[in-house]
Amino acid sequence: MSKLFKILLWILGGLAVLIALAATYNSLAPLPVYEVRLPENVTIPYGDSLALAQGARIVSMNCVICHRNQDGNLAGRPMPEKDFGDVYVANLTNHPEAGLGRYTDEELVHLIRTGIKPDGSQLLPFMTPYFKMSDEDLYSVIAYLRSDAPLVQPVEKYWPDNKLNFLAKALTRMVFKPGPIPDGPVPSPPLDDLVTRGKYLADAVFNCYQCHSASFETNNDHEPWLSEGYYGGGNPVGGVAGPLTISANLTMHPEYGLGEWTLDDFGKAIRQARRPDGRMLSSTMPPFTSLTDDEVAAIWAYLKTVPIQDNNAPSGLVVAD
Ligand code: HEC
Ligand code: HEC
Known part of the structure; x- marks a missing residue:
């Protein structure tokens, strides 16, 4: 065997070990955790009929696309796409543990706007966080999600934890990054523009x-x-x-x-x-x-x-x- 060939073998062997190490790391190491900076002065307009109507409009034209299931409520469902492994669309009903009842208003504002949960973990980008939704609209959405509307009546449905495949883990580490947390109030656009x-x-x-x-x-x-x-x-x-x-x-x-x-x-x-x-x-x-x-x-x-x-x-x- 020529000397050059031996060196080449050593280099290839070394690379294979490095790749195996990186793959093991990707499969086993915990996923990244991000900063949680809860917003201040959150005032959800509970019981305000105009706000509830606005929240109902946004939810029924948008969030339902993914979160509504065959029973016609927002208790979520398994994602049909399997590109990232087994992923579950979350339960948005008013259940105190299985649904959104387990979050405070501030946590919910932070979660919907940044995709970061209170424990710092990040939602998969199937649902793009509503980075630029105004405070007024977001608070209306939350008032509606916490109302007694039929779509969000408490449903005790616990979905299993997502089972991410290799690709989804690698992307979660390297590609999917959370957006900026707004520093101050997020105003609604002017009605006349x-x-x-x-x-x-x-x-x-x-x-x-x-x-x-x-x-x-x-x-x-x-x-x-x-x-x-x-x-x-x-x-x-x-x-x-x-x-x-x-x-x-x-x-x-x-x-x-x-x-x-x-x-x-x-x-x-x-x-x-x-x-x-x-x-x-x-x-x-x-x-x-x-x-x-x-x-x-x-x-x-x-x-x-x-x-x-x-x-x-x-x-x-x-x-x-
Ligand atoms: C394109 C599909 C899609 C749309 C539209 C969508 N979601 Fe989601 N949502 C998801 C998926 C999928 C998850 C779970 C992601 C995960 O587990 O990483 C999720 C998770 C959530 C969570 C986290 C709940 C929890 O307990 O962890 C909240 C809150 C949420 N969505 C609120 C909303 C609201 C409010 C709207 C509308 C303004 C909305 N979503 C629209 C797909 C969607
Ligand atoms: C979930 C994905 C999705 C979202 C969100 C969505 N669309 Fe569409 N839209 C489609 C698809 C797919 C078609 C093609 C449907 C067809 O040709 O039968 C379409 C067709 C259309 C058409 C018909 C165009 C034509 O040439 O026939 C218009 C107009 C339109 N969308 C506007 C909008 C607007 C405005 C919004 C946001 C308010 C929007 N869409 C949001 C998926 C979407």
């Missing part, structure tokens, strides 16, 4: 960009507008949301996007899931039934400012059930 309000609704509350940009893997959840193919569609969406469907290009491209649409067409599509030609959209596109006319106009005004993407997303194509 349509574009700012539309951007807030689309990017911070209803997360339209997540499904409607190129891929969940290249989305930038801290600064959504930096996501690859922002609002250009083409993302295959399915799993917990519905049958696998390619999302549509929502930019103002005249042919591939919404360039020829009217505000009325847009309102019908997002509130009634109906295309301008009358065909129904796939159920994977959640119907935003209770958006007000002003909110629809705001999201439309914002989409008109988004740089046009010339992605010919073959939306409507249901690739599989």
